[in-house]
Amino acid sequence: MIEGILIGLNTALSLTNILMVMVGCFAGTIIGMLPGLGPMTAIALMIPITYGFDPSTGLILMAGVYYGAVFGGSTSSILLNAPGVPGTVATAFDGYPMAQQGKAGKALAIAAYSSFAGGTISAIFLLIAAPSLSKVSLSFRSPDYFALMILGLTAISAFSSKGQFLKAMMMVVLGLMLATVGQDSLSDITRFTFNNMNLTDGISFVLIVMATFAMSEALTIIFRGKDPNRAAKQISLTELGSIKVNKEETIKMAKTIPRSSILGFIIGVLPGAGATIASFLAYGMERNYVSEKEKQQFGKGSVHGLSAPETANNAACSGSFVPLLTLGIPGSGTTAVMLGALLGFGIQPGPRLYQTNPEIFWSVIMSMYIGMVVLLILNLPLIPYIARILAVPRNFLIPLILFFSITGIYLMSFNNFDIFLMIGIAVVATFLRLYDFPMPPLILAFVLGGLMEETLRRSLLISNGSPNFLWDRPLTLILLLLTAAIVGWQTYTSFFKKKT
Amino acid sequence: MRISPTKFISLLFLIFSVFYLYTAFNIQVFSFDENAPFNARTFPIYIGWAGIILSVLLIVLPEKSPVKVDHKYLDYKSIIYLLVISIIYGAVILKIGYYLSTSLFLIASYYFLGERRWIWMFLLSFPFVALFMFLLHGVLGIYLRDPLLKLLGIIG
Numbered sequence A: 001m002i003e004g005i006l007i008g009l010n011t012a013l014s015l016t017n018i019l020m021v022m023v024g025c026f027a028g029t030i031i032g033m034l035p036g037l038g039p040m041t042a043i044a045l046m047i048p049i050t051y052g053f054d055p056s057t058g059l060i061l062m063a064g065v066y067y068g069a070v071f072g073g074s075t076s077s078i079l080l081n082a083p084g085v086p087g088t089v090a091t092a093f094d095g096y097p098m099a100q101q102g103k104a105g106k107a108l109a110i111a112a113y114s115s116f117a118g119g120t121i122s123a124i125f126l127l128i129a130a131p132s133l134s135k136v137s138l139s140f141r142s143p144d145y146f147a148l149m150i151l152g153l154t155a156i157s158a159f160s161s162k163g164q165f166l167k168a169m170m171m172v173v174l175g176l177m178l179a180t181v182g183q184d185s186l187s188d189i190t191r192f193t194f195n196n197m198n199l200t201d202g203i204s205f206v207l208i209v210m211a212t213f214a215m216s217e218a219l220t221i222i223f224r225g226k227d228p229n230r231a232a233k234q235i236s237l238t239e240l241g242s243i244k245v246n247k248e249e250t251i252k253m254a255k256t257i258p259r260s261s262i263l264g265f266i267i268g269v270l271p272g273a274g275a276t277i278a279s280f281l282a283y284g285m286e287r288n289y290v291s292e293k294e295k296q297q298f299g300k301g302s303v304h305g306l307s308a309p310e311t312a313n314n315a316a317c318s319g320s321f322v323p324l325l326t327l328g329i330p331g332s333g334t335t336a337v338m339l340g341a342l343l344g345f346g347i348q349p350g351p352r353l354y355q356t357n358p359e360i361f362w363s364v365i366m367s368m369y370i371g372m373v374v375l376l377i378l379n380l381p382l383i384p385y386i387a388r389i390l391a392v393p394r395n396f397l398i399p400l401i402l403f404f405s406i407t408g409i410y411l412m413s414f415n416n417f418d419i420f421l422m423i424g425i426a427v428v429a430t431f432l433r434l435y436d437f438p439m440p441p442l443i444l445a446f447v448l449g450g451l452m453e454e455t456l457r458r459s460l461l462i463s464n465g466s467p468n469f470l471w472d473r474p475l476t477l478i479l480l481l482l483t484a485a486i487v488g489w490q491t492y493t494s495f496f497k498k499k500t
Numbered sequence B: 001m002r003i004s005p006t007k008f009i010s011l012l013f014l015i016f017s018v019f020y021l022y023t024a025f026n027i028q029v030f031s032f033d034e035n036a037p038f039n040a041r042t043f044p045i046y047i048g049w050a051g052i053i054l055s056v057l058l059i060v061l062p063e064k065s066p067v068k069v070d071h072k073y074l075d076y077k078s079i080i081y082l083l084v085i086s087i088i089y090g091a092v093i094l095k096i097g098y099y100l101s102t103s104l105f106l107i108a109s110y111y112f113l114g115e116r117r118w119i120w121m122f123l124l125s126f127p128f129v130a131l132f133m134f135l136l137h138g139v140l141g142i143y144l145r146d147p148l149l150k151l152l153g154i155i156g
Helices: A002-012 A015-033 A039-050 A055-080 A086-137 A142-160 A165-179 A205-223 A247-269 A274-289 A303-319 A321-327 A333-344 A358-391 A394-413 A416-434 A440-462 A474-496 B005-025 B042-060 B076-096 B098-112 B118-123 B126-139 B147-151
Strands: none
Touching: A002 A015, A002 A358, A015 A039, A015 A055, A015 A358, A039 A055, A039 A205, A039 A333, A039 A394, A055 A086, A055 A303, A055 A333, A055 A358, A086 A247, A086 A274, A086 A303, A086 A321, A086 A358, A142 A165, A142 A321, A142 A440, A142 A474, A165 A440, A165 A474, A165 B005, A165 B042, A205 A333, A205 A394, A205 A416, A205 A440, A205 B076, A247 A274, A247 A303, A247 A321, A274 A303, A303 A321, A321 A333, A321 A358, A333 A440, A394 A416, A394 B076, A394 B098, A416 B076, A440 B042, B005 B042, B076 B098, B076 B147, B098 B118, B098 B126, B098 B147, B118 B126
């Protein structure tokens, strides 16, 4: 492991890669701050650029963007009560009241320190857990992988949108349908191309991400621009206050950070859960731990209430890399985007990544920690200046997002068809989002579609077409029972549980 | 009878799934693969059935918390303008080149979204795209196809 860490450090500490972490953190922070644009969009916008780099550098840039975007989301949560990402919704509960009390600078500093601590602790967990887990994951066979993917898709559907399980599952099926367009990987038979040569290679992953996130996000902002409930709230950016944290506040943070980090990391490892669930759970857990007097402060600017979700969401970000790097199964929508990017580099993440490309495996882990340090050093002094980006008028912001989306596709294919296809998918996605059909399950299904078909093919061929492979191995059975439990719980909460 | 938007979308998805399943059954496979445990049709057929089952469930089961969208607050005009501009941009990008088409696309989008500060509109179009192109083409070495700039001898 020490050798691996040294390899990782050697790669991550090269001048180019440090520069990439810095650029990534900075760009991610700015994108994450823009309302509605989260880590997924930020990473998606970076993909075309990363193809110009080697895989390690590209991944390091994306890891920086990921952390930057999560931190950026906290900034808009605290300053505007407009979370840039779902994972920072809980941050606004106490961060925004703090900002309203003229302590926005302090709130941003607490968020930055908590994010740093949460990220650091979970990076250590990742360092310890990932190699052991990758050894365990070598025992996974095709039926287990197939069952694991079913579990991951069911879990993300259950968690992505509260009370909308069936809608999310419908998005999973749509994602799988889109993934089957193009040549079959084994026989090269074309499917669903309708004799259009542009579809022979299938639909590009970047196109799907750009259309369903960046572009449809921009269209949604314009579409709902007249909605008074969604109008962006502006505050005076001169009222940031001091960014210094006093002794009493530091003690409060020191109590909150360890437990929220552990919780965040564990939640992050689970497929489909991710930063949003982690931050809400940490907020709830913290409320149960503090004194009765402190409990009254929750929702009114509590340090515990701000620190807990911020620590947990960053810890969950690191945690979500565990299933990606060790099993090749993304645990969240964002890591699904990263998986797509990795596949674009010709790298198949999974248990063998640890052996075949150790420099990538370790450099990503090490760059996460470096990303945390950079984020703290770079962003803390820049908070007042970064916050000014929130004043960019919508009239400029939306066209620029559309420009980045279309450029991303143009750079990849240099053909009009992909641009038109992206616009079409973005329009459909905009209407689907309007009626609460979540997009992360679609992305995860699109990314996993090919792998799922491959593992199902192997499983069925080994079992000679019999469905016995679903229960022959205990691991497969356990994973499928977990899936059934999630479906059962969702059915119960949707149709039988009375509203409280 | 009034149908809720969610159920209407589910109905559309049901029609789409039926069409998808029909197309899946018609995928041409090699004759020796026809009776194989798994061929190019198998997975799409499973997905097609899943789509049908899920959309039927969404249509049949009661909606627990229907999504309410107030259409009077939706800005259809701006979104149609933006989409038309994007389609025109996509159509001309190969003909007139990346630089000119992108700059014009940005100016048109700013204008239709109500922006009238011409200096900012100019700065965030022609010089901005030039800087972006320099970053991609000049610094990162990412090829940007632009027949117009090539004709003028600005890029290779």
